[in-house]
Amino acid sequence: MLRDRNVSAVEVLESCLKRIHQVDGRPGALDAGEVSKEDEQRVHAFITLTAESARESAEKVDRMLTAGDDPGLLAGIPFTVKDIFCVAGTPSTAGSRILANFRAPYTATPVERMCAAGAVMLGKVNLDEFTFGSSSESSAFQPSPRNPWNPARVPGGSSGGSTASVAAGEAFLSLGTDTAGSIRQPAAFCGVVGLKPTYGRVSRYGLIAFGSSLDCPGPLARSAADAALMMNAIAGVDNRDATTASVPVPDYLVELEKDIHGMRIGLSPDYFRITFPDAQSGNYREQAVPDAMRDAVLEAAEVFRALGADIIEDVPMPNTRYGIPAYFVISRVEAASNLHRFDGVKYGHRTAKEVHELKELYRCSRGEGFGLQPKLRILMGMNVSAAQYSEQYYQRALRVRTLIRRDFEAAFDPQGKYRLDALLTPTTPTPAFPIQDVYGDSVLMQYADQLTVPANHAGTPGISFPGSLDAEDLPIGLQLLGADFTEDLLLRLAHAYEQATADAPWRKKKLRILDLEKL
Amino acid sequence: MSKNKDEIIRETFDHLVDLAEFALEEGEARYLLRELNSQLSAIHQLEAIPLDEDLPPASHGVPYPQDRKQPLREDLWDACKDASSILGQAPQTEGGYIVVPDIPHTDLD
Numbered sequence: 169m170l171r172d173r174n175v176s177a178v179e180v181l182e183s184c185l186k187r188i189h190q191v192d193g194r195p196g197a198l199d200a201g202e203v204s205k206e207d208e209q210r211v212h213a214f215i216t217l218t219a220e221s222a223r224e225s226a227e228k229v230d231r232m233l234t235a236g237d238d239p240g241l242l243a244g245i246p247f248t249v250k251d252i253f254c255v256a257g258t259p260s261t262a263g264s265r266i267l268a269n270f271r272a273p274y275t276a277t278p279v280e281r282m283c284a285a286g287a288v289m290l291g292k293v294n295l296d297e298f299t300f301g302s303s304s305e306s307s308a309f310q311p312s313p314r315n316p317w318n319p320a321r322v323p324g325g326s327s328g329g330s331t332a333s334v335a336a337g338e339a340f341l342s343l344g345t346d347t348a349g350s351i352r353q354p355a356a357f358c359g360v361v362g363l364k365p366t367y368g369r370v371s372r373y374g375l376i377a378f379g380s381s382l383d384c385p386g387p388l389a390r391s392a393a394d395a396a397l398m399m400n401a402i403a404g405v406d407n408r409d410a411t412t413a414s415v416p417v418p419d420y421l422v423e424l425e426k427d428i429h430g431m432r433i434g435l436s437p438d439y440f441r442i443t444f445p446d447a448q449s450g451n452y453r454e455q456a457v458p459d460a461m462r463d464a465v466l467e468a469a470e471v472f473r474a475l476g477a478d479i480i481e482d483v484p485m486p487n488t489r490y491g492i493p494a495y496f497v498i499s500r501v502e503a504a505s506n507l508h509r510f511d512g513v514k515y516g517h518r519t520a521k522e523v524h525e526l527k528e529l530y531r532c533s534r535g536e537g538f539g540l541q542p543k544l545r546i547l548m549g550m551n552v553s554a555a556q557y558s559e560q561y562y563q564r565a566l567r568v569r570t571l572i573r574r575d576f577e578a579a580f581d582p583q584g585k586y587r588l589d590a591l592l593t594p595t596t597p598t599p600a601f602p603i604q605d606v607y608g609d610s611v612l613m614q615y616a617d618q619l620t621v622p623a624n625h626a627g628t629p630g631i632s633f634p635g636s637l638d639a640e641d642l643p644i645g646l647q648l649l650g651a652d653f654t655e656d657l658l659l660r661l662a663h664a665y666e667q668a669t670a671d672a673p674w675r676k677k678k679l680r681i682l683d684l685e686k687l
Numbered sequence: 688m689s690k691n692k693d694e695i696i697r698e699t700f701d702h703l704v705d706l707a708e709f710a711l712e713e714g715e716a717r718y719l720l721r722e723l724n725s726q727l728s729a730i731h732q733l734e735a736i737p738l739d740e741d742l743p744p745a746s747h748g749v750p751y752p753q754d755r756k757q758p759l760r761e762d763l764w765d766a767c768k769d770a771s772s773i774l775g776q777a778p779q780t781e782g783g784y785i786v787v788p789d790i791p792h793t794d795l796d
Contacts, residue, residue: 273772367749381747405757411747413755445729452732493732504707511708513787515776526790527708535710543715544722547703551695551723552730560693564733566744571736573748610722611729627748652749 170233170244177229177244181222181288184246188217188290188338191316191681196294196309196329198268203311209319211681212311213333215251216259217291222246225288232286240286241401247282247341248333250326251292252299253385254374255279262376263297263307266510266517266537276374277409278343278385278402285401290339293329298507299350299378300541302616304328305607308539314603315358316681317642321600324354324616330388331358336681341398342388347379348495349595349620351386352632356595356645359634361389361662363399364620366653367627368413370399371406379502382624392633392663396420399655415653423656428664429476431589431657433648434483434579435469439593442618443489445611454489461594464635464644469592471668472661483579483586487571491621492614494572497552497565498625504549507542510534544610569625576626580651589657593619595632595645619647629655633662637674695723 170177193210194200195217226246232239254260254272261267275283283289294313296306304325305312313328315321316336323332327344330351334342335358344351346364355362363386370385377383387398397420404417440462443454456462469479512518512533519532538546552561579588597618606613623630628649635646646665648658669675695703700720704711711719767773770783779786 270776273767273769273776367747368751368755407757407760410757411751412757413749413751414757415755443732445725452729487736490733490736493730496726496730497733512778513785515778518778523788526787529788530708531710534708538709540715540718543707543709543711544719544726546707546709547700547719548723548726550703550706551699551727557693561730561733563744564738565730566746567738567742568733568736569745569748570742571738573745608718609725611725614726614729625745625748 173233177226177288178223180244181226181246184290184338185219187336188214191336192338194311196307196311198265198308200310207311208314210314211316211319211332211336211338212313213248213293213329213336213338215261215263215292215294215309215329218258218289222288222290225283229286229288240284242282242397243286244288245286245340246288246290247343248290248293248330248339249279250295250330250342250344252295252345252376253279253343254376255289255292258292260292260376261309263295263309264537264539264542265308266534268308268517270516274374277371277406279374281402282343282398287341287401293333293342295329296326296541297539298376298503298542299326299345299347300503300545301325302349302353302613303601303607304354305603306539306541315600316679317359318600318640318680320602321642322357322603324357324600326350326354327362327388328354331355331360331362334358334360334388334390336679340390341394344386344388345375346384346386346624347382347499348624349617351388352595352620352630352645352647353617355388355632356643357600359643361392361395361631361633363387363395363631363655363659364623364629365399365403365655366629368411369629369653369655370402371409371412373406373408377506379499380506381502382499384624392659392666393421393424396424396659396663399659418656420656420659424660424663426660427476428472428661431477431661432480432587433469433472433477433661434480434586434588434591435465436483436485436591436593438485438488439591439619442597442615444615457594457597460638461597461644465592465594465646468635468646468665471665472592475664475668480586480588483588483591485575485579485591485622487568487575488622490568491572491625492618494565494568494625495617495621496548496614497561498569500545500549501553501562502549503545504553507546510537512537541610572622572625573627575622576628576649576651589654590648590650590661593647593649595619595647599638599642599644623649628652629658631658631662633665636672637677641677693727695720695727
């Protein structure tokens with residue numbers, strides 16, 4: 169439409185800004201006071217809206233179109249950025265008081281690539297503090313984002329502002345990150361598409377680090393095609409991130425349209441059950457995922473079968489259940505290491521108290537600047553990596569990680585027994601839970617990532633896409649997991665599912681947040 | 688709560704807090720200690736997994752064979768064009784230096 173000049177980039181932008189004005193409510197802020205009745209009906213995706221620079225970008229796209237120049241692959245497409253990416257000149261807060269006043273001096277590679285492709289950045293969106301959570305409630309910037317399908321529910325996390333902004337129609341695309349499921353879990357909760365690429369597929373340069381061996385930037389979008397378009401812009405080697413892999417990047421849009429006939433899709437009993445800490449006794453028990461989640465996966469398998477895919481049942485992924493315990497160790501050690509740099513000296517929050525020596529400055533600045541979740545992660549990371557525990561915890565967790573990786577290698581081995589192209593699973597054990605239901609219980613919150621975290625350990629790609637709605641009209645996310653660097657196959661399958669279910673009645677339902685327009 | 692042989696006692700907790708450089712309020716400390724022990728009981732599930740002696744650790748999931756690795760960059764000096772944009776982030780500066788309070792002398796153990 170843009171290229172045919174039916175609509176201008178500025179008009180597209182203005183429609184997004186209008187939607188933001190209608191549904192977003194007040195942006196996240198420090199010391200924001202009580203959440204009002206009105207707040208409870210708004211999305212609160214944003215921390216920082218960059219409307220002025222967005223207008224400049226959109227005007228530039230329009231000028232290029234008028235002049236007959238190519239404005240780029242993502243020309244005029246408004247997008248949001250999870251506030252864990254540095255973007256020059258914008259506050260880059262990580263959802264934390266300790267970085268609330270930090271303005272990044274440079275721009276993260278994925279953001280730079282999107283802007284170079286003509287995309288229009290609307291602003292920075294909210295998240296769990298330093299991405300540490302699965303509900304976006306732990307941000308120091310309140311009110312935290314709400315689920316556009318039902319604002320009494322969490323949008324998931326930690327990329328909750330990203331998924332809420334896309335689901336609410338405020339933006340077409342968002343850039344998120346996934347360390348244990350932080351793209352896929354909120355995508356499932358908000359009914360959008362979220363792709364966690366293979367580790368090394370998308371540059372982490374300019375990403376405020378959490379778990380350096382696990383973090384993956386990736387797209388949030390309304391459809392698999394939009395996610396494919398975004399991947400075409402952001403994927404590939406970056407000489408500023410040595411962990412990006414020299415593996416050719418396919419044209420994801422071309423791959424999207426190919427046939428799925430004969431593709432092998434697995435189902436694993438290990439992704440139909442979860443191990444959960446019992447809220448009363450604290451003991452762990454194993455239970456089946458709720459029927460609605462299981463049925464959604466099985467129905468989707470039938471859709472794929474009807475499209476000509478082979479469904480392979482009973483694929484063993486026996487180490488899935490150890491994903492969270494291993495993650496509790498590995499991610500905490502990496503988080504502690506990454507978060508020592510925030511000290512109140514070079515940038516960020518410095519205590520206003522009068523301090524007499526450097527250690528006191530560190531203690532007060534870090535004590536005031538970090539919220540509870542970063543403190544918890546740093547302390548656990550230091551505990552499990554202490555010399556006397558390293559063998560028992562950290563080294564052991566790294567070896568368990570090998571086992572988890574081997575589950576994937578066996579399932580996807582082209583010469584193996586299963587020879588899968590993808591494994592189909594629920595993305596999450598449940599649909600979006602109510603706000604404040606889980607927050608504070610750091611163990612239960614972590615278990616929201618049980619079905620997503622194995623792919624982070626393995627480094628393999630995963631996509632969550634909307635499967636259907638449950639009885640309460642909350643989205644149910646389906647997950648496809650693949651072998652290294654097979655994002656193209658995952659996008660193709662998700663796209664095929666979208667096409668095959670385009671007329672499903674649930675796709676016609678409207679977001680509850682849009683009732684605001686009637687007010 | 689399942690039995691936890693390596694439960695973090697308050698003394699250990701205070702040592703960790705000291706190493707982590709946090710000034711904590713008592714309410715925070717109680718929450719953090721409780722959650723740490725709760726997480727440790729989840730971590731203890733790892734001990735039930737039989738691991739072969741020769742099972743190697745994985746520091747990351749995706750292998751990096753030589754043809755996927757990026758060659759080392761040439762070590763080029765790329766001066767920051769606007770040092771004041773970096774120094775301007777520091778809470779306290781003086782004459783191009785970042786200012787901190789006194790660093791008292793400590794004897795190493």
